[in-house]
Amino acid sequence: MSNASFIVVANRLPVDSVVDDEGNRTWRRSPGGLVTALEPVLRANQGTWIGWAGQTGAAPEPFEADGITLLPIELSADEIARYYEGFSNASIWPLYHDAVQPRVFRRSWWKSYYEVNTRFAEVCAAEAAPGAVVWIQDYQLQLVPAMLRERRPDLRIGFFLHIPFPPVELFMQLPHRMEILKGLLGADLVGFQRPLAAQNFLALTRHLLGYRPRGHYVTVDDRLVRADAFPISIDTAAYEEVANTERARHRAKEIRAELGEPDTVILGVDRLDYTKGIETRLKAFRELLEDGRFRVPKTVMVQVATPSRERVEQYRVLRDKVEREVGRINGEFGQVGLPAVHYLHQSFDRYELAALYQAADVMAVTPIRDGMNLVAKEYVASQIENHGALVLSEFAGAAGDLRQAFLVNPHDLTDLKDGFVTAAESSPDDKMKRMRAMRRYLRKHDVSRWARSFLTALGVPERSAAYNPGSPPAADAAEGT
Ligand code: ADP
Numbered sequence: 001m002s003n004a005s006f007i008v009v010a011n012r013l014p015v016d017s018v019v020d021d022e023g024n025r026t027w028r029r030s031p032g033g034l035v036t037a038l039e040p041v042l043r044a045n046q047g048t049w050i051g052w053a054g055q056t057g058a059a060p061e062p063f064e065a066d067g068i069t070l071l072p073i074e075l076s077a078d079e080i081a082r083y084y085e086g087f088s089n090a091s092i093w094p095l096y097h098d099a100v101q102p103r104v105f106r107r108s109w110w111k112s113y114y115e116v117n118t119r120f121a122e123v124c125a126a127e128a129a130p131g132a133v134v135w136i137q138d139y140q141l142q143l144v145p146a147m148l149r150e151r152r153p154d155l156r157i158g159f160f161l162h163i164p165f166p167p168v169e170l171f172m173q174l175p176h177r178m179e180i181l182k183g184l185l186g187a188d189l190v191g192f193q194r195p196l197a198a199q200n201f202l203a204l205t206r207h208l209l210g211y212r213p214r215g216h217y218v219t220v221d222d223r224l225v226r227a228d229a230f231p232i233s234i235d236t237a238a239y240e241e242v243a244n245t246e247r248a249r250h251r252a253k254e255i256r257a258e259l260g261e262p263d264t265v266i267l268g269v270d271r272l273d274y275t276k277g278i279e280t281r282l283k284a285f286r287e288l289l290e291d292g293r294f295r296v297p298k299t300v301m302v303q304v305a306t307p308s309r310e311r312v313e314q315y316r317v318l319r320d321k322v323e324r325e326v327g328r329i330n331g332e333f334g335q336v337g338l339p340a341v342h343y344l345h346q347s348f349d350r351y352e353l354a355a356l357y358q359a360a361d362v363m364a365v366t367p368i369r370d371g372m373n374l375v376a377k378e379y380v381a382s383q384i385e386n387h388g389a390l391v392l393s394e395f396a397g398a399a400g401d402l403r404q405a406f407l408v409n410p411h412d413l414t415d416l417k418d419g420f421v422t423a424a425e426s427s428p429d430d431k432m433k434r435m436r437a438m439r440r441y442l443r444k445h446d447v448s449r450w451a452r453s454f455l456t457a458l459g460v461p462e463r464s465a466a467y468n469p470g471s472p473p474a475a476d477a478a479e480g481t
């Protein structure tokens, strides 16, 4: 048995392995909010991270990076197709996001999901020191808590779901729903982004298993399981620091010049995912141009869309639709050398992202459904001069935290369009007041506070060897969630 006292288990490692034609391996940052949030937590804790390195076949040897021990898990091509692209991303992902796209179920996918979850649990059971703290992440690994408890009852097991948890009637559609619910109940603490998700989960334990939840707790085989909300956040200080560099500031000015010095730059930054509402956002922008409420080149849009899950059918269809809509808008409203929508299907480093955030007058975060949405928080943290306006969907978890954003209902095109215009036309004073309040909130509610409150609720002593995030302010340390 190994000696890891603090372990994070997630489908993905924070870095993806990329092997070129000559067999040379390089590492690239993995996509998505889970990695953005957890990476600084693990770095501060010198923990172990168990996950997939993003490639097919034999896993690379364990290695260390930035004080984190990385333990790669192997996935075969068949498992990637069935466990990852299939059950995780074509069954669970759409269902948990309010079925915004039809979910697909195939019986062979479940077998693979079960087998891969077993592998993660076995590797973790072999790696954990006696009494270690294990923190399992997200919808790909919902069976791991119970599988791990069976193998290692001495461990303290937490689970955090980064995406929404659906209401009972939607969850009930899921084949193997009982196994999944029992899998999650293997944890001592099950964390969600929003209180409603925790309530959905507790209601389900009553509905499916006949348990009697009391407050945030439910008793399972004489064991108390807590389900509660822990809204995730970002390393606010790190985003402020990058935004404050000469490199990012200079680049922000350059970007505005490259865009033709418009009055209003509207920015979208998303993984190319159908939950993010990119299509509707583009449609709203097109209609605003048609109505003459926005005009090119005074107002332009920049849409950054990180490639994501490109082998899953629904993602391929989405990419086609988005690119067709961009082409249509530019065909109708662009001018020579001045497109209406600048579309970038690429990933950028943090300086370029910080520069884009600073160059944007209006940030469009309009998901149809989203667990949290860290892009919204990153934008706010990067507004070091307190200008800029955030248009934020009510259906993003972030709307519960960033109350001073221009909140919109992305299902209502009129409301979405009005939201863009109101944000673009609001006075500098109004924008500044809103931005200041949101930045204040994020400075206090950053990712280390999130990790601290989760681990404290899990019963990990603040100064234990397993978890030592630095010295929290006295008031914070005393606060629960
Ligand atoms: P999700 O987890 O669903 O992808 P989030 O908004 O919570 O959504 O997190 C997305 C993360 O990915 C953020 O940290 C954001 O900065 C990062 N990101 C999104 N687009 C890009 C991009 N084009 N280049 C680099 N990072 C990106």
Ligand code: G6P
Pocket: 011, 012, 031, 032, 033, 034, 035, 138, 139, 162, 163, 308, 309
């Ligand atoms: C979201 C999910 C994460 C996932 C990320 C990127 O943030 O909550 O679990 O890692 O998207 O998606 P991918 O499928 O590329 O890992």
